[in-house]
Amino acid sequence: xxxxxxxxxxxxxxxxxxxxxxxxxxxxxxxxxxxxxxxxxxxxxxxxxxxxxxxxxxxxxxxxxxxxxxxxxxxxxxxxxxxxxxxxxxxxxxxxxxxxxxxxxxxxxxxxxxxxxxxxxxxxxxxxxxxxxxxxxxxxxxxxxxxxxxxxxxxxxxxxxxxxxxxxxxxxxxxxxxxxxxxxxxxxxxxxxxxxxxxxxxxxxxxxxxxxxxxxxxxxxxxxxxxxxx
Amino acid sequence: xxxxxxxxxxxxxxxxxxxxxxxxxxxxxxxxxxxxxxxxxxxxxxxxxxxxxxxxxxxxxxxxxxxxxxxxxxxxxxxxxxxxxxxxxxxxxxxxxxxxxxxxxxxxxxxxxxxxxxxxxxxxxxxxxxxxxxxxxxxxxxxxxxxxxxxxxxxxxxxxxxxxxxxxxxxxxxxxxxxxxxxxxxxxxxxxxxxxxxxxxxxxxxxxxxxxxxxxxxxxxxxxxxxxxxxxxxxxxxxxxxxxxxxxxxxxxxxxxxxxxxxxxxxxxxxxxxxxxxxxxxxxxxxxxxxxxxxxxxxxxxxxxxxxxxxxxxxxxxxxxxxxxxxxxxxxxxxxxxxxxxxxxxxxxxxxxxx
Ligand SMILES: Nc1ncnc2c1ncn2[C@@H]1O[C@H](COP(=O)(O)OP(=O)(O)O)[C@@H](O)[C@H]1O
Ligand SMILES: [Mg+2]
Numbered sequence: 001x002x003x004x005x006x007x008x009x010x011x012x013x014x015x016x017x018x019x020x021x022x023x024x025x026x027x028x029x030x031x032x033x034x035x036x037x038x039x040x041x042x043x044x045x046x047x048x049x050x051x052x053x054x055x056x057x058x059x060x061x062x063x064x065x066x067x068x069x070x071x072x073x074x075x076x077x078x079x080x081x082x083x084x085x086x087x088x089x090x091x092x093x094x095x096x097x098x099x100x101x102x103x104x105x106x107x108x109x110x111x112x113x114x115x116x117x118x119x120x121x122x123x124x125x126x127x128x129x130x131x132x133x134x135x136x137x138x139x140x141x142x143x144x145x146x147x148x149x150x151x152x153x154x155x156x157x158x159x160x161x162x163x164x165x166x167x168x169x170x171x172x173x174x175x176x177x178x179x180x181x182x183x184x185x186x187x188x189x190x191x192x193x194x195x196x197x198x199x200x201x202x203x204x205x206x207x208x209x210x211x212x213x214x215x216x217x218x219x220x221x222x223x224x225x226x227x228x229x230x
Numbered sequence: 231x232x233x234x235x236x237x238x239x240x241x242x243x244x245x246x247x248x249x250x251x252x253x254x255x256x257x258x259x260x261x262x263x264x265x266x267x268x269x270x271x272x273x274x275x276x277x278x279x280x281x282x283x284x285x286x287x288x289x290x291x292x293x294x295x296x297x298x299x300x301x302x303x304x305x306x307x308x309x310x311x312x313x314x315x316x317x318x319x320x321x322x323x324x325x326x327x328x329x330x331x332x333x334x335x336x337x338x339x340x341x342x343x344x345x346x347x348x349x350x351x352x353x354x355x356x357x358x359x360x361x362x363x364x365x366x367x368x369x370x371x372x373x374x375x376x377x378x379x380x381x382x383x384x385x386x387x388x389x390x391x392x393x394x395x396x397x398x399x400x401x402x403x404x405x406x407x408x409x410x411x412x413x414x415x416x417x418x419x420x421x422x423x424x425x426x427x428x429x430x431x432x433x434x435x436x437x438x439x440x441x442x443x444x445x446x447x448x449x450x451x452x453x454x455x456x457x458x459x460x461x462x463x464x465x466x467x468x469x470x471x472x473x474x475x476x477x478x479x480x481x482x483x484x485x486x487x488x489x490x491x492x493x494x495x496x497x498x499x500x501x502x503x504x505x506x507x508x509x510x511x512x513x514x515x516x517x518x519x520x521x522x523x524x525x526x527x528x529x530x531x532x533x534x535x536x537x538x539x540x541x542x543x544x545x546x547x548x549x550x551x552x553x554x555x556x557x558x559x560x561x562x563x564x565x566x567x568x569x570x571x572x573x574x575x576x577x578x579x580x581x582x583x584x585x
Pocket of ligand 1: 041
């Protein structure tokens with residue numbers, strides 16, 4: 001089942017000879033239960049792709065459709081609702097609120113939406129990410145890796161149908177990086193979500209069902225595990 | 231409330247500063263309102279006690295009781311349910327030790343402006359007076375003989391009554407004839423019809439007087455025209471309103487600075503899909519918490535200060551006025567948060583997450 005679809009989406013920044021074609025005309029589809037990797041060098045347009053998919057950036061042309069909602073036809077207020085309900089962001093920059101404890105980062109979501117993880121699921125998530133002991137700590141008291149894992153917890157806690165992760169393992173050591181990928185994979189399979197991971201860490205692609213390559217704004221399918229192999 | 235309260239808990243010092251400033255402003259507002267109220271009382275409390283609707287004075291007097299001179303015969307030109315005559319003169323009274331400004335009211339003790347005695351008894355002989363109990367604090371007591379600055383007459387305090395100051399002077403209530411002796415001396419007998427005004431209590435305010443040389447003045451108008459009364463009130467009220475403005479500006483600036491510092495945090499939350507409405511409500515809730523605490527503490531401090539002030543300081547807190555001013559301060563603080571709300575609405579979540 002198609003959760004996410006990009007139709008002839010294009011993004012250019014600036015105009016005239018300053019014009020940058022950050023994303024060339026792209027068609028893209030993602031199904032439920034798919035873990036997708038987007039790899040490519042710095043400046044190739046990966047973040048642009050991710051923010052367009054997440055409804056944070058409007059494409060210059062084309063349509064972005066999430067669960068039947070065409071984002072390009074919606075106003076910001078409606079897009080914001082869709083982000084809240086459907087999307088879990090794991091961002092490059094730490095997206096934690098400095099004055100909330102780890103536990104409250106997640107509780108904030110209870111304040112603004114329903115359908116988040118149950119207490120039991122949350123405990124497991126804490127366990128899996130190894131952040132159970134950090135719940136009363138503030139972001140300033142955490143290491144970079146810990147912050148990243150809390151950010152992941154925050155994205156998963158809301159049970160989104162799409163998880164968008166921009167370099168989620170950038171500040172983690174290899175072991176943690178593999179664990180996080182394992183976690184994202186399990187989450188994707190168990191909850192039948194769609195996860196897109198932007199990375200330039202080729203070691204991680206082994207976890208993914210599909211691997212796309214982004215080069216100079218051109219997205220090309222590089223590798224697809226045969227359904228049988230799974 | 232969740233975000234608002236958690237942020238306050240985390241950044242206590244920062245928010246204590248805002249609360250502190252709001253507390254000082256509201257303290258000042260409450261204190262000034264107490265002062266305004268106290269000064270008002272000093273001017274008008276005896277008149278308020280009459281529960282009168284109007285007072286008749288001569289047209290020429292321009293609403294000043296001491297400048298108005300009429301006679302008992304003028305009662306015939308007045309059509310009202312209840313009337314009470316009054317003669318009034320200012321004097322300096324001394325008991326040998328203390329001297330003070332007083333306002334002497336000459337009345338008939340069977341008419342409605344006769345005060346109730348809280349201590350001692352009513353006047354029944356010549357030159358006996360009931361004095362304002364504020365004189366007790368100045369060292370006067372029952373039985374004191376009062377020598378007057380402008381008269382040979384000696385008055386005797388036989389009773390006290392409460393809330394009896396007029397135009398900042400304690401009142402001595404005596405018989406009309408006592409007043410006439412003080413005012414006219416040897417000529418008192420010849421002036422035994424002389425009064426300053428006629429106090430009226432009636433439902434219908436129209437057609438009170440059938441005499442062009444007399445003027446019926448509503449009590450509020452009469453009070454407003456007491457020397458200095460309106461000017462004093464305007465000054466203090468102006469200061470209070472000015473403080474409302476100041477607290478709005480202070481809150482606006484403080485919150486705006488805090489909000490600008492948090493632009494990227496708000497941006498991240500907006501990227502997550504948390505609505506402008508939720509974030510704005512949170513800022514408003516935060517302002518409300520800060521203002522409510524600041525105002526409550528200021529309120530308490532004003533009352534405590536009031537309790538320890540020497541009685542010479544004319545501060546009298548009126549709780550209703552204070553509650554209204556307290557609410558205004560909170561509302562005004564919330565109005566100051568509007569800039570922050572506008573800032574939040576304008577934040578682009580994409581910029582915050584650094585694309
Ligand atoms: N807001 C912007 N304005 C102008 N150019 C931009 C903007 N955002 C990205 N770009 C350009 O678009 C290209 C792709 O950027 P980005 O998607 O961030 O790449 P990646 O995430 O793969 O490193 C780069 O050349 C970058 O300079
Ligand atoms: Mg990037």
